[in-house]
Amino acid sequence: MKRWLIQNGLFVTLASERPTYEGWLSVEGDRIAGMGEGAAPAHEAEAAEEIVDGKGLLFLPGLINTHGHAAMSLLRGLADDLALQDWLENHMWPTEAKFAGDDVYWGTSLAAAEMILSGTTTFVDMYDHMGRVAEVVEQAGLRASLTRGVIGLCPPEVQTAKLNDAVQFARDWHGKADGRIRAMMSPHAPYTCPPDYIERIVAAAHELGLPLHTHMSESAAEVAQNVRDYGTRPVAHLDSLGFFSRPSLVAHAVHLNDEEIALLAERGVAVSHNPVSNLKLASGVARAPDLLRAGVTVSLGTDSAASNNNLDLFEEIRLAALLHKGVSGDPTAVPAAEALRMGTLYGARAIGLEGVTGELRPGLKADLTAVSIAKPHFVPRTDYVSHLVYAANGADVAHVWVDGKQLLRGRELLTLDAERIRFEAQRCFERLRG
Amino acid sequence: MKRWLIQNGLFVTLASERPTYEGWLSVEGDRIAGMGEGAAPAHEAEAAEEIVDGKGLLFLPGLINTHGHAAMSLLRGLADDLALQDWLENHMWPTEAKFAGDDVYWGTSLAAAEMILSGTTTFVDMYDHMGRVAEVVEQAGLRASLTRGVIGLCPPEVQTAKLNDAVQFARDWHGKADGRIRAMMSPHAPYTCPPDYIERIVAAAHELGLPLHTHMSESAAEVAQNVRDYGTRPVAHLDSLGFFSRPSLVAHAVHLNDEEIALLAERGVAVSHNPVSNLKLASGVARAPDLLRAGVTVSLGTDSAASNNNLDLFEEIRLAALLHKGVSGDPTAVPAAEALRMGTLYGARAIGLEGVTGELRPGLKADLTAVSIAKPHFVPRTDYVSHLVYAANGADVAHVWVDGKQLLRGRELLTLDAERIRFEAQRCFERLRG
The missing domain is CATH 2.30.40.10 (Urease, subunit C, domain 1)
Structure with a gap:
């Protein structure tokens, strides 16, 4: 050695x-x-x-980036200054529906290059065609927790096919690349997955011994919809589906009440705070200082470059330190050292890598x-x-x-060809939009 | 040519x-x-x-940075995560009281290097020893609107000496460096200058034909104090002292009510929005979208590196575009092009340089x-x-x-010796703290 x-x-x-x-x-x-x-x-x-x-x-x-969709770097600057659902339904999802494996490969390569250039060594990625994402991670030399995010608003046989794909990806890649790649299981969000489908994903996570990751309570509208559809807010809803019986990382968690914060703390759920994306999509400001005070592990994520629009985790660290001071009126909220821990140690803790990295x-x-x-x-x-x-x-x-x-x-x-990646990413983008 | x-x-x-x-x-x-x-x-x-x-x-x-105190770059990282008054009174002012001309020269040189390296070509600077600041601007090749900021909490003869110093600086330097240097007149803030002193400064600005610049309504406490001391909020107070009878630029303007916004628009007052500094000192979030909607010229400033802690105006531009979306819940607030105008065209407009630069x-x-x-x-x-x-x-x-x-x-x-500047700035800092 x-x-x-x-x-x-x-x-x-x-x-x-x-x-x-x-x-x-x-x-x-x-x-x-x-x-x-x-x-x-x-x-x-x-x-x-x-x-x-x-x-x-x-x-x-x-640095450890605990929430993102690397391949969406192909969509950087495609649609800005729009609300979350409009942005997702009218701009992101229609273009993403055309993504083939090569688009995911080059989009993720673009993201990997940007992450290495800005000091990130470990990242969480939730997307589709995850085998191609894992290839990039292996070649780039990065560390990653990867998960096939499944949307369950589809016929049962399609749900099953997606879940099987997620399970197969985990079986193929968990522990690979000298142990740098780990797998997670992910319903995309409570509002995009029926309860019984979430339960099946949780059961698969138990069977595989893997952690869970999902989007949760990103917008106020989504919380209201959860109450309307299921009679509970998202935290209680996911809890009732057994989600938090596995080690869990929830992204965003912008709209939480005190009881939800207490339950997240009790269940040992980690929260990926994504301050830039939450501001850009006008989702709001997560209660990060309250979560930290309650003992919740709060890490940092960029979300994708389509809602950020870069993957520079230093910006998340700085904004985590700045934003909560200005919004709360408390200049001691999230001091510098705590913000840096959110981007390093707490990131490792959020994905079960404390004592390994961070x-x-x-x-x-x-x-x-x-x-x-x-x-x-x-x-x-x-x-x-x-x-x-x-x-x-x-x-x-x-x-x-x-x-x-x-x-x-x-x-x-040293591990990626930056010039070729820029060229191929541009070509993929043009094909997707052509 | x-x-x-x-x-x-x-x-x-x-x-x-x-x-x-x-x-x-x-x-x-x-x-x-x-x-x-x-x-x-x-x-x-x-x-x-x-x-x-x-x-x-x-x-x-x-880029045009419309509010700062360049020499305070010497105090970067000296005291963070504190409230405005504690930070000013217990950390900044005691150290700044020891600043000699050379400290201002090297601190401003450090800031000039950082500004050029991050694309700023014009800046506003309010400080002391302004002749030394002007020397740096001349050597660096930058464009600047410079102003001796005076604090009037002192005996009358000291007030007069400070005002004379500000006037002399303006006479010596306005229009110099091939016209790149312009002068302004500046009471530091309504809460640090008695009303009659502000009136004398306004009179001097009229006599010299110069614009005015001041800090205004940065913190809620300062607005409350203004009401307590003078029976009016700062906008009406400054208006009653004739401040807005000159072209005026106010920094911060975080705590404004609707009537104040309307009056600023009516008087043609420009506002330097300093989002990073306002978050870091927990001052709050200025109503930039409301100001823009009312027709007020809103430009961007970093404030000093002691409350930012860098002079990268791209960060102010990005935060101006991000922050108001997240806080207001309106994803169309301050679209990208508008944020870029705040850092360029509106900056020029704020300091009387529209049609010249920006x-x-x-x-x-x-x-x-x-x-x-x-x-x-x-x-x-x-x-x-x-x-x-x-x-x-x-x-x-x-x-x-x-x-x-x-x-x-x-x-x-090409115009500054970066290595020498880093060395001399470090030496000044050590002497100030020694």
Whole structure:
């Protein structure tokens, strides 16, 4: 196993007494082997096959994007400034209905390139043609929790075919790509899946031992519809269908009352907060500070590039830190370090990868993002956690490693052909719209 | 006068029928000479001393940042996650009290470097030691409206000395640097200046023929204090002091009622909306869509890097487009093109420079920002105005020109020494905190 060493770097640990330190970090194979302040011990330097000069670089855990639909990057800028249902029903769904496997492959490749270039190392993806998504993940070298999202507004035999497809994908790919790929099971949303169909998906998740992921309470209209159709709000509805009996991650959760927050906390449900997408689609502002206070794991997602319109998780981190202050009037809401944890540690926790990734600690996977700090907006050297959250953006990322393998070097993609991806993605888009 | 030509570029005009076009733009001296679709006419190519290949570049009017305190970049990350008054009184003001001219010079240089690197060509600056700020503007090649902000909570002779300083600065620098520097007059805020002092500043502005700039209604507490102290809310208060008898730009204007919005519209007052700073300090969300609907000119400002914490105006543009949708529930609030106008044309209008800068039109100053679009987050080629607003950030800026003179070439600063500035800014910070 290759052993290598970073020297003279700044490292973000987010430990309360010493959130950053200057020193070294060593990697053996796919894991962080050692870390320390100051110069590396002699035995570390001797054992290293390669030494990376960390001067001018700030190393943080690779970012974790816990909600998205990567292939929809093909639809970036196609339709903006519209309401959720209009946007979905009249613009997204008709175009997406034409998506073939190749469109998913190139759209996901486009997203993978953008994510690596902005420091994301792990992402959650809910879409169709998931085998093609998994291919991209394997080639790109990223880590991902992948799930075939099924919409159940269709005849029973189509429902069954979709569920079988989701199960087959999970059987084919869970644990593949050196363990970097994990599977989840996903009804698209309570408003797009009849209750009995959700129960069948939950049963399949139990059988496969997989977590569940869904959209929930994104818009006020959707909550009202749930009450109208089923007599309960979405949290109680999903709870009654056994959804939360599996480890669960719900995306959005914008419209929650106090009882729902308490139940999510009790059931150990994680929430992917997607502040940019929720603002852009005018869905509202999720009660992230209340969820955090209740002990709910709140992670961050970009949602797709069609409602964002980029996959730069630094923007979600910053907006998570800014938005709740302004809306609540409490300037201490979601402090910088907490926002950064939402994009790293809490992301890992939300998808069952705590202790695997999301932190810089010996024994964890070597998923690292290095930010170049030799730039005016990182001056003066006051508080690098603050600078990462309030001043940085994805373009500050210089290098990225996943499982100890370098994916980005000096902003050059090492595992993907950026030029070909841009070309093929444009061609797919033109075919879809032609 | 040098004549040069950009060919094969994409140009943003924001005209409703054709917001972007592919073609050419020529510059003569400090002004845009011609523009057109397709290939440049033979006489344009023949007259050009230099031809810039615009392939892969999107040219837009240089961005205009209408509220800030550039030198406070020295305090970036010093104190975050605090309320406005605590932040000002216990952290900013005590450190700023130690600022000498050199601190202002290097802090402003740091800000100038960051602004050029993120595509801003014109900025408004309210601070002290303004002669040193003007020096930086002259050297950097930027365009700026500069104003000595005076706080009147001091003995009469100090008030007079400050006002004299502001007047002297305006006399020394208004129209200098080939006309790129303009002066304004500024009471810091209604809550930091007694009414009679504001009246004296307004009188001086009339005498000098200069516009006025101030902070207004940033926090709810400040509005309540105004009512307590003077029996009126800040808009009526300033109006009664004759403030709006001069061309006026007010920063923040977060807490306004309908009557105040109507009066600002009637008086032709421009508002600098600073969404990031207002969120970070938990001041609230300004009623930007209501102001726009009432016909008020709404431009964008970063405020200082101490409450932002960067000077990337692309973030303000994006947040202006996102925030008001999510908060109002109206997904059509502040569409992309309107947000981009707030950062360009409306910025020029807010400081009396409409017809001078803020648009790409023959006869206007050649203040250009070129964004590199050969990146995943600009794919596919759907709507470049959408991409600029929802997907881009300041690091996408490749080149910048002001008055036809290039300030940034391939992200290299041509008029400023970035490395020295980082070094000196760090040294100033350490001395201030030592």
